[in-house]
Amino acid sequence: MILEKRPQPSQRWVFAAPLLAVVLTMVVGGILFAALGKNPVTVIRTIFYDPLFSENAWFYRPEILIKGGPLVLLAIGLSFGFRAGIWNIGAEGQYIVGAICGAAVGLALYPAETRLIFPLMVLAGALGGWAWAMIPAVLRVRFGTNEILVSLMLVYVAEQLLASMALGALRNPEGMGFPGSRNLSQWPAAANKELIAGSGMHWGVLAAFIAVIFAYIALSRHQFGFHVRLSGQAPRAARFAGVNPGQMILICMGISGALAGLAGLFEVTGPAGQISIDFNVGYGFTAIIVAFLGRLHPVGILLAGGLMALTYVGGGIAQSQLGLPVAAIQLLQGMLLFFLLAVDVLTNYRFRFGQGETA
Amino acid sequence: MSDVLLDLAGLTKAYPGVVANNDVSFQIGRGEIHALLGENGAGKSTLVKTIYGLVKPDSGTMVMNGAGFAPAEPKAARAAGVAMVFQHFSLFDALSVAENIALGMENPPKMQALAARVRAVSDQYGLPLDPDRVVGDLSAGERQRVEIIRCLLQDPKLLIMDEPTSVLTPQEVTILFETLRKLRSEGTSILYISHKLEEIRALCEAATILRLGEVVGSCDPRETSARDMAEMMVGQVLHVPEKAEKPQGDVVLELKSLSAPAPHQFGTALKDISITVRAGEVLGIGGVAGNGQDELVAALSGEMKVRPGMVMLRGADVGLLAVNARRSMGLLAAPEERMGHAAAPDMTLTENALMTGATRKGLESKGFIRWDRAKSFAAEVIEGFDVRTPGAENTARSLSGGNLQKFVIGREIMQDPDVFVVNQPTWGVDASAAAAIRQALLDLVAKGAAVICISQDLDELMEVSDRFCALNEGRLSQPRPAKGLTVEEIGLMLGGAHDMEVAHVEG
Numbered sequence: 001m002i003l004e005k006r007p008q009p010s011q012r013w014v015f016a017a018p019l020l021a022v023v024l025t026m027v028v029g030g031i032l033f034a035a036l037g038k039n040p041v042t043v044i045r046t047i048f049y050d051p052l053f054s055e056n057a058w059f060y061r062p063e064i065l066i067k068g069g070p071l072v073l074l075a076i077g078l079s080f081g082f083r084a085g086i087w088n089i090g091a092e093g094q095y096i097v098g099a100i101c102g103a104a105v106g107l108a109l110y111p112a113e114t115r116l117i118f119p120l121m122v123l124a125g126a127l128g129g130w131a132w133a134m135i136p137a138v139l140r141v142r143f144g145t146n147e148i149l150v151s152l153m154l155v156y157v158a159e160q161l162l163a164s165m166a167l168g169a170l171r172n173p174e175g176m177g178f179p180g181s182r183n184l185s186q187w188p189a190a191a192n193k194e195l196i197a198g199s200g201m202h203w204g205v206l207a208a209f210i211a212v213i214f215a216y217i218a219l220s221r222h223q224f225g226f227h228v229r230l231s232g233q234a235p236r237a238a239r240f241a242g243v244n245p246g247q248m249i250l251i252c253m254g255i256s257g258a259l260a261g262l263a264g265l266f267e268v269t270g271p272a273g274q275i276s277i278d279f280n281v282g283y284g285f286t287a288i289i290v291a292f293l294g295r296l297h298p299v300g301i302l303l304a305g306g307l308m309a310l311t312y313v314g315g316g317i318a319q320s321q322l323g324l325p326v327a328a329i330q331l332l333q334g335m336l337l338f339f340l341l342a343v344d345v346l347t348n349y350r351f352r353f354g355q356g357e358t359a
Numbered sequence: 360m361s362d363v364l365l366d367l368a369g370l371t372k373a374y375p376g377v378v379a380n381n382d383v384s385f386q387i388g389r390g391e392i393h394a395l396l397g398e399n400g401a402g403k404s405t406l407v408k409t410i411y412g413l414v415k416p417d418s419g420t421m422v423m424n425g426a427g428f429a430p431a432e433p434k435a436a437r438a439a440g441v442a443m444v445f446q447h448f449s450l451f452d453a454l455s456v457a458e459n460i461a462l463g464m465e466n467p468p469k470m471q472a473l474a475a476r477v478r479a480v481s482d483q484y485g486l487p488l489d490p491d492r493v494v495g496d497l498s499a500g501e502r503q504r505v506e507i508i509r510c511l512l513q514d515p516k517l518l519i520m521d522e523p524t525s526v527l528t529p530q531e532v533t534i535l536f537e538t539l540r541k542l543r544s545e546g547t548s549i550l551y552i553s554h555k556l557e558e559i560r561a562l563c564e565a566a567t568i569l570r571l572g573e574v575v576g577s578c579d580p581r582e583t584s585a586r587d588m589a590e591m592m593v594g595q596v597l598h599v600p601e602k603a604e605k606p607q608g609d610v611v612l613e614l615k616s617l618s619a620p621a622p623h624q625f626g627t628a629l630k631d632i633s634i635t636v637r638a639g640e641v642l643g644i645g646g647v648a649g650n651g652q653d654e655l656v657a658a659l660s661g662e663m664k665v666r667p668g669m670v671m672l673r674g675a676d677v678g679l680l681a682v683n684a685r686r687s688m689g690l691l692a693a694p695e696e697r698m699g700h701a702a703a704p705d706m707t708l709t710e711n712a713l714m715t716g717a718t719r720k721g722l723e724s725k726g727f728i729r730w731d732r733a734k735s736f737a738a739e740v741i742e743g744f745d746v747r748t749p750g751a752e753n754t755a756r757s758l759s760g761g762n763l764q765k766f767v768i769g770r771e772i773m774q775d776p777d778v779f780v781v782n783q784p785t786w787g788v789d790a791s792a793a794a795a796i797r798q799a800l801l802d803l804v805a806k807g808a809a810v811i812c813i814s815q816d817l818d819e820l821m822e823v824s825d826r827f828c829a830l831n832e833g834r835l836s837q838p839r840p841a842k843g844l845t846v847e848e849i850g851l852m853l854g855g856a857h858d859m860e861v862a863h864v865e866g
Contacts, residue, residue, distance in 0.1 A: 004375075007757040009705065223726045226713065234703035239662050240694060241714040242683035352375075 003349045013347040018293060018300070021340040022307070028339075029332045038322055046322060047314030047332070060313050062200025066271050068309035069205035070095075070263040072302055074287035076211045077259030079296040081252035083219075084231040088253055090136065090151030091260040092284025093158035094129040098261020099268035100165050101128025103181060103275050106190040107170060110182065117189040122203075122265055129261015130254050132158065137253035141246040147253070159280065166277045181275035184268060192270030204266025208305070211259060215298040228252065260284060289337045308333065364389045364548045365410070365428070365517060370419035372405050379405035380416070381572045387517065387565075392539060392549045394559040394580060396592055397569035398789040403552050406569070407519055410550070411443050412436035424516070434465075440516030444506045444523060452495035452625050459494055460509045480511050484538045495625045499526035499647050500534075507538070518542065519550045524558055526648050526815060529850035536562055554592070554790070555818075556585035570594050593790050608638025611809045612690070612778045613671040619658055627651040629658060632835040634828070636778065636809045641800065643824025643841060644813045645853055651833040652782055652813050653695065659780045659811070660692035661685040672778065687718045689777030693767055695786065695813075697760065701767040704756035708748065711755050712737035712770055719774040736773070744769030745795065761792035768796050772803050779803060782813040797823050817849060829853045 026048070030040030051060035074091050081088045088094075102125030109117055136150035170181040184190045195201045219225035231238040231248050239245065263283065272279055290308050294300030315329030363386045370383040379402045387393045397403045408414040410421065412430030421428040423439055430436035433443075450459050457474045461467035468476070474490040481488045486504045494502060503523060510518055520539075524532045539549055539562065551563055559566060560580045568576045568591045576591045617632040629651055636642050646652060657663035659670065661682040670678040677685050694700045702711045713733040717723045722733045737751035744765045748758055755763055768784060784800065785793035800823055804810050813830070814820050820827060821841055828838040829852035836852045 008754050221727055221730075223717065223723050223728060226710070226728060230703055230706070230710075230714065233705050234699045236696070236700040237703045237714065240660065240682065240700055241717075242661075242681055242686075244681070 001351055001353050003345070004352045006348055006350055009347050010350075013343075014295065017343045017347055018295065018304070018340060020343050021293075021336060024339040024343070025332060025336045028335060032328065032331065033324070036324070036328060038324065043318055043322060043324060046318045047311060047329075049314075050317055051310055051313040060317070062198065063313045063316075064306065064309045065200035065205050066202070066309075067312045068305045069202070069208045070267055070283045071287050071290050071308055072208040072305035073204065073211055073259050073263040073266075074256075074283055075290035075294065075301045075305060076208070076215045076298060077256035078287055078291045079215065079294070079298070079301060080228055080255050082232075082291055083296050084228045084248055084252050085235065086249050086252045087148045088133060088136070088151050088256045089148050089288065090133070090153075090155045090158075090284070091256060091287055092280055092282065093151070093155035094132045094257045094260035095264035095267075095284045096155075096158040096162050096280050097132040097264070098125040098129035098257075099264030099272075099279060100162060100170070100275060101125055101131075101261070102265035103184060103268050104165075104170060106184060106187075106269070107181060109189075110187065113189050115189070118192070118269070121190060121269065122262065125261045125265025126258040127261065129264060130258040133253045133257020133260070134250070137250050137257075141249055147249070151253075155284070162275070162279060163277050166275050166279075170275050172274075179277055183273045185270055185273040190269055192266050202266065202270045204263060204270060207262055207266065209302075212298045212302050215301075219298065224251075286333065289333060292337060293340055308336075311336075362389045363387070364391075364424065366422040367406075367410075368420050368422070370406065370409060370416045370421070372409065372414060372416045378572050380409070383419070383569070383572070383574055385567045385574060385577065387548050387550060389548055390543050390546045391565055392543055392551055392563045394563040394566035395550055395552045395569065396554065396556075396559065396566055396588060398554070398592055398791075401569040401592075402572040403569055404521075405572075407443070407521065407550070407552065410436065410517075411441055411519065437513060440514075441519065442510035442513050442515035442517070443519040444503065444510055444521065446521040446523075446525065448502050448506055450494045450502055450505060453493065455491055455493055456488060456497075456505050457490040459505060460490075460512065463509050464512075476512060477508055480508050484508075484511065484541055485534065486538055499649055500528065500531035503527070503535075507535075511542075515547060517548045517550060519552070521552045522554075523551075524553065524555060528647055528853045529817070529846050531647075532558070556580075556588050559588070560585060568592055589790065607640065608807060608809075610635045611638050611673055612636040612811075613674075615669055615671065617658060617665060617669045619654065619663060619665050622654060622657070622663060627654055627833045629654050630833045632833075634835060634838060636811060638777070638807050638809050639804055640825040641804055641810045641812055641823050642838065643820035643827045644811065644830050644835070645817055645820050645827065645849065646813075646815070646830035647853065648815055650830045652830060654833070655830065656692055656694055656780055656782045656813065659690065660694070661690075683718050686715065686774075689775075690780070691715070691771045691774060691776035691778070692780040693771050693782065693784070695782040697763050697767055698756065702755040702763060705754055707737075707754055708741065708746075708751045708758075708766060709734045709737045711766070712740060712751070715770060716774055740766055740769040740773050743773060744799065761788040764788050765792055765796060768799060772799055775806075776803070776808055778809045778811070780811045780813070783816075784812060784814065785816065785819060786814075793819070817846070827852075 026044050030044055033043040034040045051057060051064060074095065078088060078091055102121040105124035106117055106121040132154060135154060136147040139145040139150055140147045166179045166181065172180060172182045185192065192202050192204060195206065227238060227241065227243045230241055231243055235245065268275060268279065286308060290301060290304045294304035311329065311333055318324040319326055365387045368384045370380050372380045383406060395403050405414055409416050412433045412435050428439060430439060457470055457477055460477060461473055467473060477488065477490040486508060488501060488504045488508060494505065503526065523535060527535060542549065553559055563580050566578050566580045567574055570592060578588065580588065613635045614632050617629055619629045621628045627650060654663065658665050661680055665678045667676055667678050672688055672690050677688060677690065698704045713722050713728065716736050720736050722729055722736060734751055740746065741748060741751060746766045747762050758766065768781065771779060784796050788796065797819065800810050800812060812820065812823055824841040826838040827841040827844060829836045831853060
């Protein structure tokens with residue numbers, strides 16, 4: 001049995017590979033859960049089915065939007081860079097800094113009450129994330145440093161900054177010395193309110209949908225998207241087509257940083273409510289999985305973000321109701337990416353059975 | 360013992376969708392230089408890989424020295440006395456000659472002993488080469504000598520050479536041929552793969568011609584005309600490009616002391632290149648690969664920026680303009696490397712058409728792509744240049760080399776350039792596609808454009824050029840009318856003699 005390169009990438013497998021990956025994850029995950037002494041069918045149903053269709057689903061469905069919104073927003077931003085061969089691994093850091101900057105601008109104006117505060121915070125959040133992403137981007141363009149390492153290291157710097165802000169500059173003066181800022185979600189001028197009460201649909205989810213639409217148009221209809229794809233597939237050809245590689249790095253890192261900052265801002269003003277030491281929960285890293293699970297395609301990312309949010313919510317239920325360890329849920333999410341990358345081979349290669357050759 | 364070294368009988372090898380070799384049989388005599396002729400895709404590579412143990416045939420047998428020969432891997436083939444010099448060198452630029460040779464050996468001797476052996480072999484066969492030099496600094500001809508000496512150290516019975524002269528100056532070719540003749544006189548057989556027929560007539564005493572995987576004939580090249588061999592190869596009467604007489608036009612492109620540092624460690628700096636190109640002429644630029652061809656194309660296309668005032672297009676300074684700005688002014692280019700530079704392999708032909716055609720063909724408006732126009736432009740190129748493909752939605756990598764080259768050249772020509780710079784327009788392209796491409800260049804010139812044709816194929820340059828100059832170590836020689844130039848004069852322009860001196864002094 002040998003692997004043979006296809007003359008054209010298979011259109012069928014582009015769609016089938018993620019589905020097969022999900023099925024394989026369920027099967028192997030089921031075996032894992034069985035080994036942990038749980039009924040695999042029950043666990044899989046709890047994770048993948050209950051949040052959507054059980055009688056308590058009314059409670060879980062908004063949760064899916066709340067978890068999925070930032071994931072999609074982050075992953076859409078990352079997908080541009082990943083397509084162009086620019087590896088921003090530090091979206092988590094940009095997410096944190098976006099939240100800090102947005103919150104700081106808001107808190108500086110506390111307790112004013114004008115409608116301008118929230119938009120101003122949104123802008124500051126995007127700028128904060130953008131600026132944090134510009135550090136690895138500029139270092140790469142100017143000095144040829146590796147953006148993977150720099151952006152990743154800056155996540156830890158951002159985490160320290162977050163801790164310092166929660167304990168120092170942004171600490172709630174009326175918080176009786178507890179770490180953490182004022183609660184932004186309870187301050188109407190700064191709150192990221194639900195657009196439809198009880199739906200989980202907040203501004204960040206709306207922003208994620210808008211980002212999906214813009215990304216789709218940019219990638220399929222605009223020269224910029226074409227140049228992004230070209231840069232990733234054939235960098236020399238991209239130069240020949242008129243792409244400036246340095247500019248491409250700055251733009252792609254900038255987009256992912258700004259969207260990560262936005263995601264952070266919407267989180268801190270909504271579901272999280274305040275700047276606290278444990279504000280970030282790893283969305284920036286999970287978004288990498290979402291981006292690849294969605295084939296770096298905007299619509300794919302939307303679906304993948306939903307699926308990943310489902311495993312978060314469903315995993316939470318499984319944890320509380322079935323006593324499943326949290327590591328098992330993370331393992332399940334990791335498996336999803338692992339299987340996706342593994343079956344991905346079939347998009348560009350096919351198996352041929354029969355006598356192989358020595359080569 | 361008979362005087363047959365290697366007897367091939369009924370070799371067949373099929374790949375999905377194509378039979379690469381179909382019942383191929385011929386014999387290579389002891390101490391014979393045997394030519395293997397054929398167009399690209401005729402099955403030469405597969406056959407050679409079979410002999411070298413890289414490919415296992417579906418059926419058929421080989422007998423070497425009277426004993427069955429079925430190498431499972433190159434190691435076994437080498438042990439049986441088969442050595443091969445590949446068309447593409449597998450050398451590490453940063454290592455010395457001796458180190459590179461040691462890397463290919465199973466039990467390399469001590470470095471000093473090896474260097475001494477390299478010197479001995481290089482003296483014995485008239486291949487000047489200093490074992491201590493770094494490969495990155497060597498010319499293509501010298502690199503080939505490294506590969507040849509690597510083979511000779513194995514003391515081969517059969518030496519396979521794949522297109523050995525494509526990177527050599529005429530003088531270097533002479534040296535190589537003397538070496539090969541000396542090897543023959545010592546009883547070594549040589550399987551010589553080439554499509555340069557005059558060389559084969561000068562060197563070989565037997566030839567086997569392959570077409571579409573089958574042996575279509577054999578001949579004694581010393582007694583067969585090049586034209587007859589070419590027609591056997593192609594299976595049809597060859598069309599020779601025609602050059603129309605035309606008046607000289609105005610100066611469209613002027614290079615004024617164009618200089619630029621090497622873009623990377625093993626690149627070549629451009630040094631003080633000054634030349635004018637007129638509308639309606641083909642300027643042929645010859646030279647051995649790695650003498651600044653890529654850099655010159657990049658400086659003209661705009662991929663490499665140069666200082667102001669060095670590149671003037673119709674009197675306007677374009678040295679600082681980006682690729683697309685130059686395109687919109689009528690300066691177009693087609694780089695040498697098709698896959699990954701001139702075309703994106705995994706993208707469709709429509710997308711590849713969009714790659715360079717966006718500005719001039721109006722395939723975008725305000726940044727938004729007009730896919731319908733891109734698609735019809737791709738279809739026009741496919742139609743106009745006889746690109747064999749089911750349609751524009753196929754990826755570039757699904758095309759054969761010749762077809763993709765026709766597409767890449769056609770894509771630029773269909774944009775009606777004023778100045779068209781092309782590097783190695785027919786490299787690795789079969790004879791009929793090559794003729795079509797050359798004809799297209801001449802047609803473009805007849806319409807009043809200027810063409811700069813950079814190539815290592817001197818026959819090609821003589822066929823299309825009005826003026827000829829040579830690029831050597833980043834310097835451009837004075838142009839001379841192509842008509843009436845002799846091979847010796849061209850060789851001197853290419854700096855072949857200069858190269859030999861260097862080798863003598865240091866070797």
